[in-house]
Amino acid sequence: MSIRPQGPVPATPGPGKLPITELPEMKARRQPIVMVTAYDAPGGRLADEAGADLILVGDSAAMTVLGHDSTVPASMDEMLMLTRAVTRGARRPLVIADMPFGSFQVSDEAAVENAIRFVKEAGADAVKLEGAGAMLPRVRAIVDAGIPVMGHLGLTPQSATMLGGYKAQGRSAEKALRLYNDARALEAAGCFALVLEAVPSPVAARITRDLSIPTIGIGAGPDCDGQVLVWHDILGLYEGRTARFVKRYAEIGTAIREALGAYADDVREHRFPEEQHTYAMPDEELEIFLSQTGASASRDRG
C-alpha cells in the first residue's frame, strides 16, 4: 500500500487548485472539461493524478458504495464522510459535493446550512443539486452564501419516481423546451455549471450553445462542454445493469475477484505467507521465549 505524503503536496504539477473561473474559459476555448465521480481518498488522488478537472462526490454513492437500490437513501452524514475522504485525496480538481435528497428541498435555510456543512466540514469547493423550478430559490440562496452551485437537469435520479423511472428526458418538443428554459433559469439563478443527464444530443447541444456556463453531459451527447461518468461504471466495478451511455474503460471488478480468489487459494493451500512475508527475531530471544512458555527452541523449530 502506498502512503500519500502528508501536507499540501499537489498530486499534479501546477499552481494547485483549478480556479472555478477557468471553467467558462475552457468552454470558450472548446477545451473539454473532464468530470468523474469519486467516493474515497484513493479515488480522489487517482482522479487527480489522471488529470480530472472536476470530481463529483455523487449521491450515486448510495448505490455504488452503500448498496442501496437508488440514490434517495444517501444521508448528509454519509455524504459528508465521503466528501471529506475525497478532499483529502484530491488537490487540483474542484471537488463538488452532491446534496442528498432531503438536504435542500425543505427550505432555503436548510439548503444553505447543509451546503455550508459540505464546505466547512468536508472541504468541498462547490455543491450540486438536482432540479429547477421550486429549487431555483435554493440555488440563489446558496450562491448568495458564497458557495458555487452546479445544477443537474434531465434524468434527475432523486426524482426518478416522478419521472416514471430511469429513462431519457426531453424527448418531445414540449419537454425539450421545458429543459431548455430550466437550464436558462439555473444559469440566471447563479449556477456555475450544469449537468445534463440522459438528454437527446441535439437538445443538449442547443442548451450548451445558448448558455454561458459549461454543461457537463452524461448521456447527453458529444456537444456538451464536458463529460462525467460514474467511477464504478468507468472501471467495471458496478455489478448492476448499466445505462446506455456508460463506457467501461477497465474490468477492475473481475481483476479484484481474481486477485481475491488467488489469495484465498494461497491461504488454503499453505502457499501464503512465505518467508519474505514474515518477521524474524534473534535466536537467543526466541530461546528464552520458548523456554519460558514451556518448550525448547531446538525441538519447536523441528
Ligand code: KIV
Ligand atoms: O450522483 C451522481 O453520481 C451524479 C452523476 C451521475 C452526475 O449525479
